[in-house]
Amino acid sequence: MDAAKNVYDFTVKARKGATLDLSTLKGKVLLVVNTATGCGFTPQYKDLEELYQKYHDRGLEILDFPCNQFGHQAPGDESEIHAFCTAKYKTTFDQLAKIEVNGAGADPFFAFLKAAKPEDDDPAEDTAALRELLAKHGLSPEREPGLIEWNFTKFLIDRSGAVVKRSGPKTAPSALAPCIEALLA
Numbered sequence: 001m002d003a004a005k006n007v008y009d010f011t012v013k014a015r016k017g018a019t020l021d022l023s024t025l026k027g028k029v030l031l032v033v034n035t036a037t038g039c040g041f042t043p044q045y046k047d048l049e050e051l052y053q054k055y056h057d058r059g060l061e062i063l064d065f066p067c068n069q070f071g072h073q074a075p076g077d078e079s080e081i082h083a084f085c086t087a088k089y090k091t092t093f094d095q096l097a098k099i100e101v102n103g104a105g106a107d108p109f110f111a112f113l114k115a116a117k118p119e120d121d122d123p124a125e126d127t128a129a130l131r132e133l134l135a136k137h138g139l140s141p142e143r144e145p146g147l148i149e150w151n152f153t154k155f156l157i158d159r160s161g162a163v164v165k166r167s168g169p170k171t172a173p174s175a176l177a178p179c180i181e182a183l184l185a
Helices: 044-058 078-088 108-116 127-136 173-184
Strands: 011-013 019-021 029-035 060-066 154-157 163-167
Touching (some): 044 060, 163 173
Parallel strands (some): 029 060
Antiparallel strands (some): 011 019, 154 163
């Protein structure tokens, strides 16, 4: 991977075969999340929508990347996922294309995010419980540098495109509000 790359050098797959050039989001605060519709953390969509409603007009964008790598908890195609999110959680932010975040098929944007912030920043994250959950699903509880361990890992990116925070699945999106406030100020 080219170490000189920044967030704005990436183009990601959007729904319906479209692409999103992240350079079009320069000057915005970005909250990037790998999501799933059938996960115990799926109710975090409610928090994500509340953050979006509260801060979108001030410059927050949520980049929602469905991912089926963790317990196959993001079944369905992009249209089904979008319909579920808008019906059940009344989301108004858009979902992007379903991707992989780990392994040989990992999306290059997520490889960049993991290299920029290889560890979660939240000391309250209960990693022991998360690793036990991983083991129940037959996933390796071994911690590789940068590995995204489960659905709803969150990356916060400032207006200049720097990855400033990484939060694990158990961190509620609403807990990021003070950091988002500071970045939008």
